[in-house]
Amino acid sequence: MADRQGAGYLRVAQAIRDRIADGTWPPGHKLPNRPTLADEFGVGENTVRQAVEIVLAEGLLESFRGRGRGTFVRAPRARHILPRTLTPTAAPGRLGLAPAGSLMSVEAESTAKVPAPALIAARLGIAEGELCVCTEYEVLADLRCVLAATSWEPYALTMGTPVVLPEGGPLAGRGVAERMAQIDITVARVTEVPRPVQLDREAAQMLGTTPGAQAVLIERTHYDTAGRAVETADILAPADRWDITYDIPLDPVPRT
Template identity: 65%
Template structure:
């Protein structure tokens, strides 16, 4: 099969050839691409042109970058659906979106000063100490979603629930952990907005920097309207659909 001779920017021509090799089976799933230097020499372009072509194909879901290893033809994966509904406590981490069936890794750090934006969402002064927990959600041992949770230490400090993923209440969720402190979580707000992956996020998730994603800003409030936790859930658009299930009040018979 003849490879395409695409007009336009050089990186589009390189991307078209690589796409063609994947489509016709010359490069199958799991195939490790030659280095950028080798590809650049083959196509008569610089490594930056090859990088742009690879990033385009990563954003299309055809390639994936593996830290310290290289760029590979991606194995096709089915899109998942994140169901944003209330669910009972499970042995998943409390921040895990409903519908997620993979595994996770979590790392908590105490006494982290709240950045201005996080402090505003929590209703505290900038710089007040929080516990920050960073999550990586994994499917087939590969990160597929990221999240960062913040909780004021003025609420949880010195208690058994200070670490969301540690102690006897690990992974039970915000509501269950706050209930141990006599705090009732009454409502949760979520604000989804479109974002683009920065280089760190792209590196972790094997996607192109600038690829589309949804950032869900989630905050838990108690019965007095006080924010007790806030989180950013980073959801790659190439991997997930987000579905909200909203219960409506029923009419009296």
């Protein structure tokens, strides 16, 4: 359907803004689907898509996939703290993937025998294509993904053991150090490299934001006492939702 009023997507975008501003669509309101809006405004569905993307980029809307999927009027967001120091207040074993005391939950799915991509293989010190166990994590708030992570472990380390799947078996969800201890591997240290990134379309859709939105990608790697990498992960935190905090203890300095 052709739009006879020029740049129709701008007209539709303004109508969406107006409905948000006057309270017709309050925070949390789910927008009608594209065909419904296209019929209402007398435009094509592609025009509606362009209009919604503009208002999404302005931060007035948010879009989610999976359970609770759809496009919603965005409510003011409280910022969350993502602690990156292993303390009793951090989530068990996950180094703060789900902040303690929050109403968030973690969903995870592990897949065994996944060939390691080149960058992951380099971080693990293994050959490209060597088999790994890959685990995808989604941290959910109100059934919506607000943080994501992907973890990789060399399959050769854990195959044939009860801890081969990080989120399955007797130590499901207990974290890398505790699981590795069960097979006589001692995790001695963890390194993290935070990097600023812009979300691509797929990641933005998963996290309910717009392509190009700012995020922090934390490259985390666990090492054993011999310096061997036993796990590496990418933790993706949207910058508009998370304050990433590092608590660095210091030994007392004696007076001179």
